[in-house]
Amino acid sequence: MRKSGVCVLFCLVLTILPVPGISSDVSEREEALIYSILAFNGRDYTKTFCREESRNIYLIAESDNYVILRKTLVYFWPLSGKWLTDTDILNVPFEGILEIWKGKKMIREIDLTQYALYSVEDEYEMSWRISVGSEAETVVREYRDSVESYRQALAEYEYKKAVIENTKREIAEKIARAQEDSEEAEEILDQLNELSPGEPPEEPDDYVMPPVRTVTGYHINLPSGEYRLRFRTSEGLIMQGSEKNLKVYSAETLLSAGFEIIPGDKWTSPVESNSPYSVIYVNGETDLYIQGFRQTAYNDFFHEKTVNSSGMGNPVLSRPVRVQQIPGLLLEIEKDGSPPDMIREQPFRVEQTEGGEYGYTIESAGQEEPNIIAFPIPLEPGDRAVTIRLKDKDGRSLKGGVRKIRVVTPSRRYHFLLIPAAVPLGIWGLVMVRRKIKRKDEWGLSKIP
Amino acid sequence: MKALLKMKIKETAYNPGFYITVTIALVLSHFLIEGFVLCVESSGFNYAATPLYGFIGRTLNGIFGPAFTDRVFAAGPFLFSSAVSFALCFLFLSIISIFRFCFEKSTGVIEFVCCGPVDIRRYGTAVFFRDCLFLGISSGGIIIYNLTSAAAANLVFGPGDLVFSLILMAAGIVFFLYGNLLSMLASTAASALLSYLGVFALFLMVLTAGYADAAGYMGNLFQNVSRFLQWFSPLFYMQSAVKAFFFLRPLNLVLSFLALSALGGGIYGAVRMAGRGKGRFAE
């Protein structure tokens, strides 16, 4: 048995040994055949790549994703702990057909497509779009045209402005000369005021991330399941090293509600509460501003692989992905058992504290442009428990939209909790005393003739 | 067997080691809970706020990933503090049990008792039930202590924490059976303990086999072996139960418990088979 115990430990050591230590040095740039991937991550798009050594690609089901096979240089960057490509030095994309296999059957042959990725402003969050084929070309061309127009307009404006500056200088000289004659000076001033280059041209702001160019790739949109993909050249040959397993997965939990908590004293550092089981613990030193958003949850391991193929996720857990802030919500607040209150989102503005003091205050925005649109949760000394529930405009509760807020403050009296920790020792004492008494009782009884 | 069980219970009940271990577990729990409170800021829990939790958070992040760390502390400190306290009590009970069983085997104590109307299988069963009882007692103590701390510090000890404690207990019970089996098979306490720790570590490795895909270097062999071994691992069923609970799948939760029970039953059967025909232990 001792030998078997040693054998088990030895085998364990053997399994650990092959683990490659992550070197702290930058690795050499090595030529590699990779798949560049534009992957949908639940909310927007992530650019990543699948290394030659990796056997699997992970994509979200029923979503548009794009891959391209290319030869490039790959190296490890220790500062970020990630593998990176150097396409500036070497970038050879391959054109051909991407085959998708399920089991022993080829289910799709995918040609190269042109697409353009961009995002626009939406009511609360950015909205990503992909245009494909001729639409992509149109969008890119239109954007380029708008940029070109803007540049022209800007150039004209700059010219006009320069001319006006020059004219102003001349007028100023005239004013200086005409200072003795106040009537002429006044006339000249009137002329000065009339001079204006006009309003500067507005930058094209239809896009948050504009469609600067079209890109080619293989469009993959599959239902969930396990597949294989491989690349076939135009000569009909399968490119060695191009075969990968393709794991397409669905969301583990469909849209549910999450909360963004903005503390009054750190409004630029909000935190999210994603799980319906989570409790929001705060120290009660400041008011809270709550926003509700929609979220989806994916398997943490798969999702991490989607956004970073050399990353590590937890295969047991799910990862929430914030999709969008939900407009028009109501929030029901229940404090320390008192009757619930229903409130709406309100606009707030952050005002810097005037004077030498460092800080800011958050106040109602009124007519001004708000910095925050959120539900206010004022916290007062003595508050202990608050329950909040998100409801839609019809008063229906949102799935996953309940949270408990607990105000927790450190206190010296917690040290008294060490006393009950010693209860087991007290129990042992009682047990030993009882043992002694029991022995005495039995001995006493047995002495009775 | 009732007499044996009573004696085994007394053996642990009269031993200060058990009470000291539970006390240490509760003290650890206290510091973890108090540490959590100290990490609560205006926007929520931030593990980087104190050195202790900073270390804990970074360690958990490194091993299991940020999603795991966030989930562990999402509802409060009790998942983590329960796991730490439980692990301490469980390790104490299991290691002492294995050591003592093998010691009694090698010094002829079991043989001595088996001169009477018992055999080694009944003896092993009594030891197992004793371990389960004290595991239950220590878990109960930890739960009560956590409830008290929650009330004092205005924390939430919710149904999730309770279910997690039950899952820990169920997995612990199956590990006790593994310890029982190895004690029955081993000739010395050292080899039994070594094998037990080896089995424990092996199942931990199997649990993390999913990460093997990360760089592809571990190869298919270990993954395939892990896929087979995971069915024998209490940690696998524990993981399934936790997942089922958090995804609100009560059927899966019940199935996980049933599967864990079935595994336990299988190991118990192996224990009984291992004990058959064992007579002369003191060589």
Add this chain to the structure above:
Amino acid sequence: MIIKAEKLSKTYGDFTAVEEVNLSISRGEIYGFLGPNGAGKTTTIQILTGVIPPTSGRVMLFGKPFTPENRETKLRFGVVPENHPSGFWPWLTAGEYLEFFADLFSVPHPGARISELLGRVGLEKVRDKKIREFSRGMLQKLSILRAVLHSPDILFLDEPISGLDPLGIKQVRDLILEENREGRTVLVSSHILSEVEKICTRGAVISQGRVRMEGEMSRFISMLSPEKIITVEADEIPDRFDRQLAALPFVAACTAGKKRLQVTLSGERDYRKELSGYLYGQGIIPVVFREETATLEDAFISITNETLERIQ
């Protein structure tokens, strides 16, 4: 027969611990089981009590085949092993120790029974003492009490008096005899032959795993030590009388002291009458005329050395 062993054998690999052992013990007997160290006594007892299974052969207890799974049969016998295990729950007191076994064997009114037994061997004052503080002798006594606690029909005692002082030996002997008087069958394995001689009526001698002899104790002695040694003491014994006696045909040997003669008579038949007649004829009036019986020790040594082959 209450205990019957039929062709019991036990082998460990190439080593044969016990070979073709046959024993028959009747109800109510005190049976002695003798042998040198390593003869196989303890192995035989362990097979009889179900601690280890035999390689071949069978054990019959109470007229029925016995296997270690027979829990009901195990309730009817008590065992005192050769060595009390050193690791046996040293934190228990003597009282708790006996209470456990009383519980295990479902002894009715255990408190009174325990007190009575402790009193019989003088351990009543150490009832609350932890057994880790017991001497070897005290542990041995306690072990014997444990074996008789549930009033078993059979007692298997492996070296029951080892480590005991003379008082302890007497107490244990009295206990065994009292238990036997109450109808218990006792199998005693020992190498303290004087004690075995005192209490056992029948016995067997085992050597190198085989039973060399079985039967009445007195038969062993008479069979194996046929010569009688007579001690004669008289007021006056002439010089060189020993040589005179030694010349007699029925005298094997003779040694003389001052007023004492030790005469070894030939074992062919009883020559005591001839001797006494000769002495009177020579005018010697014996004050003491005592037969020195050969001891079991002598028989034992004879049996277990190679000259036994002659007897068989």
